[in-house]
Amino acid sequence: xxxxxxxxxxxAGPDNIPAEALKADVAATARILHILFNKIxxxxxxxxxxxxxxxxxxxxxxxxxxxxxxxxITLLSIPGSLQQGIVKQDEGLRRRPTS
Numbered sequence: 001x002x003x004x005x006x007x008x009x010x011x012a013g014p015d016n017i018p019a020e021a022l023k024a025d026v027a028a029t030a031r032i033l034h035i036l037f038n039k040i041x042x043x044x045x046x047x048x049x050x051x052x053x054x055x056x057x058x059x060x061x062x063x064x065x066x067x068x069x070x071x072x073i074t075l076l077s078i079p080g081s082l083q084q085g086i087v088k089q090d091e092g093l094r095r096r097p098t099s
Contacts, residue, residue, distance in 0.1 A: 003029055006078060011056075013077040015049040022078060037083055050080030 003026050012018045022029045040046055053074035062069040 003033075003082070006082075011075050013049070013075045013080070014052045014054055015047070015077045015079070017078055019078055033079060033082065036079070037086065040083065046083075047077075047080070050077045050083070052077075 003022055006019045006023060008019050008023065010019055053076045056073050056075060057070040058073060060069045060071060064070075
């Protein structure tokens with residue numbers, strides 16, 4: 001997922017980094033994330049906030065004392081999601097058979 005493709009006006013994850021902050025200067029964000037992602041690869045250590053999510057309950061219509069009238073969403077770190085996308089893309093490239 002490219003930085004420009006990140007949806008704006010979404011809640012920040014556990015790291016409190018909103019999409020708008022990453023999109024404010026795409027070139028600077030790309031440079032910083034490139035350095036960070038390489039460090040994560042080299043050290044095989046992912047930031048703790050990227051491994052966590054915030055579970056938020058959203059009320060549906062009906063009696064709010066009934067647990068079935070809520071739906072849960074998980075807020076994840078946006079940089080963490082970007083890094084996951086890169087890893088998945090890289091894994092897809094490796095799985096292709098060579099001829």
